[in-house]
Amino acid sequence: MSSALVFAWSGVLLFGLGLFGFIAHRHLLRRLLAFNIMGSGSFLVLIGLAQDGRGVDHVPHAMVITGIVVAVASTALALVVFRRWYRASGRTDLPEDT
Amino acid sequence: MIGLWSVPLLFALPLALGILSLLVTPAWRPRLIFVGLPLLAVASFDVLARLVVEGPRIYELGGWQAPLGINLVVDGLAVGMILMTTLVASLCALYARVYLRDYPPSSSFFWPLLWLLWAGMNGIWLAEDIFNLYVGLEVMGLAAVGMVALRATPQALAAAMRYLLAALLGSLAYLLGVALLYATYGTLSMAGLHEAAAPNVTTHVALALIILGLLLKTALFPLHAWLPPAHGGALTPVSALLSALVIKASFYILMRIWLVLGPEVTPIFTAQVLGVLGAGAVFYGGWMAWRQHHLKQLVAYSTVAQIGYLFLFFPLVTGTGPEAARLAWDGTLMMLVAHALAKAALFLSAGNLILAVGSTQISHLVGISRFRPMSLFSFGLAGVSLMGLPPSGGFTGKWLLLHSAILSGQWWWLIVLFLGGLLSAAYIFKVFRMSFREGPQIDRSVTPPLTLDVTALILASAAILIGLTAHLPLFWLRLGSAFGAG
Numbered sequence: 267m268s269s270a271l272v273f274a275w276s277g278v279l280l281f282g283l284g285l286f287g288f289i290a291h292r293h294l295l296r297r298l299l300a301f302n303i304m305g306s307g308s309f310l311v312l313i314g315l316a317q318d319g320r321g322v323d324h325v326p327h328a329m330v331i332t333g334i335v336v337a338v339a340s341t342a343l344a345l346v347v348f349r350r351w352y353r354a355s356g357r358t359d360l361p362e363d364t
Numbered sequence: 365m366i367g368l369w370s371v372p373l374l375f376a377l378p379l380a381l382g383i384l385s386l387l388v389t390p391a392w393r394p395r396l397i398f399v400g401l402p403l404l405a406v407a408s409f410d411v412l413a414r415l416v417v418e419g420p421r422i423y424e425l426g427g428w429q430a431p432l433g434i435n436l437v438v439d440g441l442a443v444g445m446i447l448m449t450t451l452v453a454s455l456c457a458l459y460a461r462v463y464l465r466d467y468p469p470s471s472s473f474f475w476p477l478l479w480l481l482w483a484g485m486n487g488i489w490l491a492e493d494i495f496n497l498y499v500g501l502e503v504m505g506l507a508a509v510g511m512v513a514l515r516a517t518p519q520a521l522a523a524a525m526r527y528l529l530a531a532l533l534g535s536l537a538y539l540l541g542v543a544l545l546y547a548t549y550g551t552l553s554m555a556g557l558h559e560a561a562a563p564n565v566t567t568h569v570a571l572a573l574i575i576l577g578l579l580l581k582t583a584l585f586p587l588h589a590w591l592p593p594a595h596g597g598a599l600t601p602v603s604a605l606l607s608a609l610v611i612k613a614s615f616y617i618l619m620r621i622w623l624v625l626g627p628e629v630t631p632i633f634t635a636q637v638l639g640v641l642g643a644g645a646v647f648y649g650g651w652m653a654w655r656q657h658h659l660k661q662l663v664a665y666s667t668v669a670q671i672g673y674l675f676l677f678f679p680l681v682t683g684t685g686p687e688a689a690r691l692a693w694d695g696t697l698m699m700l701v702a703h704a705l706a707k708a709a710l711f712l713s714a715g716n717l718i719l720a721v722g723s724t725q726i727s728h729l730v731g732i733s734r735f736r737p738m739s740l741f742s743f744g745l746a747g748v749s750l751m752g753l754p755p756s757g758g759f760t761g762k763w764l765l766l767h768s769a770i771l772s773g774q775w776w777w778l779i780v781l782f783l784g785g786l787l788s789a790a791y792i793f794k795v796f797r798m799s800f801r802e803g804p805q806i807d808r809s810v811t812p813p814l815t816l817d818v819t820a821l822i823l824a825s826a827a828i829l830i831g832l833t834a835h836l837p838l839f840w841l842r843l844g845s846a847f848g849a850g
Contacts, residue, residue: 274547281540288533294525301532308540315547325431326546329495333539336502343506344528347513351521360522 273314280307292359294348298341305337370407370414371423371436374446375486377403382479390472394461400479401454408443408450412840415443420844422492422555430553435492437554439844441697444837445489445616448701451826452608452708453482459712459819460601471514471599481507481605488613493552494542497617498535501581505531508610511602512594523593530580530590534614537577544570554624561625571630574621575638581614584638584675585645588668592652596664600715603660607667608708612700615674619696623846627682635682642675643780650787654794658724659714662791666710666750669784670703676765676777684772690847691771694838695764701837702749702757702827709746709823713739716816717799720809726795730803738817740799745824747792749831752785757830 280303287300309330316326352358381400385393420439428434457478464471484504491497509531513524546552548567549560561567583591595607622630649669656662673696680692716739721728733740749756762781769777830837 281536288529297529301529301536304536308536308543311540312543312546315543316550323550325552326543329546332495332499336499336535340502340506340528340532343509344525344532347509347521347525347528350513350516351518351525354516354518354521360526 270314270317273317274311277307277310277312277314280304280310282307294344294351294358294360298344298348301344302337302341305333309333370410371438371490372425373407374404374411374490375483377407378479378483378486382476382483385475385479390469393472393475394464396475396479397454397457397461401457404450404482405454408446411438412443412447414438415440415843416840423490430493431551434496435553436490437492437844438490440841441616441620441845442489443843444697444701444841445612446486448704449482449485449489449609452704452823453478453485453605455819455823456601456604456608456708456712459604459816460599462813462815463599463601463715467599470516474511474514474599474602477507477510477514478605480504481511481610485609485613488617492554494545494554494557494621495552497620498539498542501535501538501614501617504610504613505535505581508606511606512598514599514602515597519593519597523590523597526590527594530583530587534577534580537573537580539577541570541573541577544573554620558624558626561629563629567625567629568631571621571625571634575618575634578614578618579641582611582618582671583668584641584671585648585668586641588645588649588671591668592661592664595667596658596661600660600711600718603664603715604708604711607664607711608704611667611671612704615671615700619677622678623681630682632679632683635678638675639679639777642672642678643777645669645672645675646780646784647672647787650784650791653791654787656791657726659718659726659729659795660711660724662726662795663707663710663714666788666791667707669787670699670707670750672780673699673762673765673784674703676769676780679774679777680765680768680772684768684774686847688768688772690842691764691768693842693845693847695761695766695768697761697841698757698764698830698834698838699761702761702830705823705827705830706746706749706756706758709742709820709827710750712816712820712823713742713746716812716820717743719812719816722810726798729795729798730801731799732809733799735809736812738821739812740796742817742820742824743795744792745821746827747788747796749824749827751788751792752781755831756828757834758827760831760834 284300284304288297291297312326316323381396385396423436423438425434484500487500509524509528544566580587595603646669649665653662653665677696681689718724720736749758752758752762
């Protein structure tokens with residue numbers, strides 16, 4: 267197995283772990299962390315798989331940098347909404363989820 | 365040389381206005397629309413004029429070549445969506461300027477979010493590569509979540525959180541699909557994928573991930589649970605924007621990618637499954653809309669139902685003859701545009717009715733027809749298009765889909781079209797029955813400002829007019845597509 271495939275499979279594993287956490291957990295902070303792990307997984311696939319047999323490719327680098335910016339922005343927004351929701355309701359999960 | 369500017373202006377201008385409106389005082393935020401709306405209208409019509417005169421083309425941003433530069437596609441479909449966005453978003457903005465006066469100053473954050481949403485949507489319509497579609501999807505999605513949270517009540521915050529989680533999950537699935545496609549073909553551009561795409565396992569896994577992600581974002585049944593609280597609970601102009609435009613963006617991406625990958629790659633089985641889910645959405649959404657007690661929840665469930673019709677596109681275009689496929693393309697786009705206009709009108713006029721009676725309950729609308737005939741008229745005109753009665757855009761769209769289903773021998777979709785129309789009639793008339801009933805409950809109503817009624821009426825009339833003059837817009841939408849301009 268080439269190193270590119272090791273990266274890609276690790277990415278898939280991380281994505282799967284994150285997805286499991288995202289679905290299994292009810293605490294919004296945990297779900298947010300799980301989302302970030304899923305994000306890292308897909309970035310790893312993006313970087314790892316694209317290097318396979320083609321040498322260094324800069325396009326996925328640019329894409330992952332953009333993706334990280336998007337993930338940071340989404341996480342920040344989610345944290346703000348979560349904090350407002352916690353202040354308004356005193357809950358750490360969403361109502362129908364219990 | 366002006367024409368060269370108008371393409372990037374379509375998303376650079378809203379982006380700039382979004383940042384500018386964060387810098388000015390809340391009182392000045394709404395006034396920026398008097399600069400932004402005319403400029404965007406001019407840019408949109410300039411792009412249309414160039415499309416008609418010079419034909420479809422690829423625009424290289426800043427003269428840089430892909431993959432380092434960003435390519436923009438200026439074909440009939442993109443320009444049609446841009447014009448639809450300009451019309452609906454402009455009228456919603458005019459509506460919001462009056463509507464938001466009754467809300468606390470914090471609601472003026474609507475304006476920066478509106479511009480960012482607009483920039484994201486125009487970015488999606490114009491994107492020629494699947495990664496910029498992702499970026500546009502995120503810009504639009506985050507702005508939309510902010511808009512849902514604007515009301516800052518616990519319900520609104522919960523709806524925003526739920527929407528955000530669904531949107532995040534959807535975009536990650538899409539991104540993983542993009543990663544797999546790039547790893548397989550080494551290209552992100554749609555033209556490149558169109559040439560290279562071959563049926564293999566990686567492509568099918570990527571397609572499945574992309575479909576799942578976009579279905580979640582489009583809120584297709586059974587992934588629709590986040591939509592009714594988010595669309596039904598938001599401020600009225602926000603509901604209109606989200607239901608009319610935002611969910612169309614993820615459908616648009618799916619439609620483009622489906623056609624780009626071509627009939628060799630896209631399995632007929634998946635197309636049929638998408639059609640069945642669409643049928644489920646039509647029935648379930650219509651049934652749930654009929655059962656609602658709150659007016660805006662009814663309209664929100666109506667969106668769940670109407671999304672279903674759009675997904676009939678996939679079984680009707682995959683593995684069928686060229687004539688059936690062309691009719692499916694025409695019919696779906698007509699349904700899409702007609703729904704955007706009608707649903708915006710329906711939400712805005714529902715907002716007017718709620719303002720008039722001071723209650724969101726449908727049962728409190730008793731006797732409102734005597735006081736607010738104009739609001740009710742807009743609601744009814746939009747309802748005509750949603751039910752698919754002639755001569756509206758909804759009728760033309762369904763008629764074309766019906767012909768496509770008959771031509772391709774898939775008679776079972778006719779049942780969806782007929783029963784779906786009956787269900788829409790049931791929930792629209794539920795509102796009408798209440799409004800025409802004479803009862804003791806109210807003997808006066810608040811008169812909403814004229815702007816609110818006029819913007820709703822313009823949108824509702826546009827939903828009817830697009831059906832009467834369907835030939836020309838459909839001809840333009842076909843420019844540069846696989847379905848020719850014939």
